[in-house]
Amino acid sequence: MKNILFILLINFVLIAQSEDATLTIYKDGTAMVKQPVGWSIPSGYSYVTWSSLPNGIYRDTPFLNIEGADILSQRFNDNIFTGTDFFKSMRGEEIQVKPKSGKLVKGTLLEISSASVTISHQSGIMSFNRGELEYLGNKTNELSLPTFNPFLSWDLKSKSDKIIKGELVYRTKNFSWNTVYRLKVLNEEKGELIAEAVISNTSDMSFDNSSLKLVEGNLNRYNEKRPRPERLNRPMTMAAQNDALSMMDKNELGDYHIYALNEKHDLGAKENITVRMYGPLDIGYSKKYVFENSERRQKEEPLEVQLTMNNAESNGLGISLPGGKVEMYAFNKANGLEYIGADNMGQVPKGQSTTLTSGRAFDVIGNRKVLNYDRQRKSEEAVIEIKVTNARNEDIDVLLIEHINGDWIIKDESLNYQKKDASTVHFPLSLNAGETKNVYYTYRKEWK
Helix, strand or coil, X not given: CCCEEECCHHHHECCCCCECCEEEECCCCEEEEEEEEEEEECCEEEEEEECCCCCCECCCCCEEEEECCEEEEEEEECCCCCHHHHHHCCCCCEEEEEXXXXXCEEEEEEEECCCEEXXXXXXXXXXXXXXXXXXXXXXXXXXXXXXXXXXXXXXXEECCCEEXXXXXXXXXXXXXXXXXXXXXXXXXXXXXXXXXXXXXXXXXXXXXXXXXXXXXCCCCCXXXXXXXXXXXXXXXXXXXXXXXXXXXXXXXXXXXXXXXXXXXXXXXXXXXXXXXXXXXXXXXXXXXXXXXXXXXXXEEEEEEEEEEEECCHHHCCCCCECCEEEEEEEEECCCXXXXXXXXXXXXXXXXXXEEEEEEEEEEEEEEEEEEEEEECCXXXXXXXXXXXXXXXXCCEEEEEEEECCCCEEEECCCCCCEEEECCEEEEEEEECCCCEEEEEEEEEEECC
């Protein structure tokens, strides 16, 4: 018979704590936890446990990395104590039931659920609503220590008495993070950008003095829709870039980017924390007003306000920008800081660009009309007029986006256009303060 020493973790832990863990947190709501552990074990066989586990742990993922002992087996026990399960095991035994407005009743337990208790009493079968009970209990003298948390246990074998150290690694749900950008718009070309990580722990466990790593990238998950790729096509000096990243270190993790926060943090249960990733950064952008339409659509509306940032060093950036929400604010000395809109931004690699929409301009109005439409059996032709009015006190850049499907040509255009793809035409133009411009063109489509 093997002599097995049972070690109660509460008495024999040397460095195994619920502190000092490293959490690698992903945007799919999961995290990988690397928890330092250590035990004092004797020569021969021993049994150790670990019960500091969060709800949401994937029970097939834990594994133990230790040196100095052989791991013979690992068990995951989540047979957690509940009152209902406890009393279900006592069916056929005598229990006591005390209604809130009645006397104590003794009887044999027949059935129990979360809603009711049924006993056999000398006067017959009696059923009680559990919400109306003051208490229920038994008088057994045999009491085993109940388990209130899931725990892991290992059978170990060592050649000598020693202290073993290592880490427990597992994956768990209930953790996530996202990036929130604060863009302060100072004028038509310059602004200030701050990036913060909002880290969420919705589990039932706190992690004190933890090292946090944040992974940007989309892990493959079965039958999950892929995210919209960011529209691509801005920068900072190396010294400024180093200052921007002073709150974290960024490295590559295979096809993903991993941001390691330089400071340790306490991440409490059911808690969100916000930490600075980088900034403030002095950045530049190009601002334009966009009026987008298709074929025979007629409308009059304010134009969209779009800011395009080039992720390059010369533009105050040149860093890998994780995807997230961009909150935009206008700032001037007269009014201070005012909120002007928000947009979602996908991942933006270095050297690429992103376009943000803050809202619609009150003083820049577009009016689109179909002046003539002629459809024949094998052709279609339409004459389009687009009027843009700039009632602002500044000069502006405007982009007219026209979508035309099929086999088409443009003719009789009053302004040079750019064919962006098989169904998209761009008309870029500039307007002076207080100016109105009209753009005309005809599109023709033919088919067999």
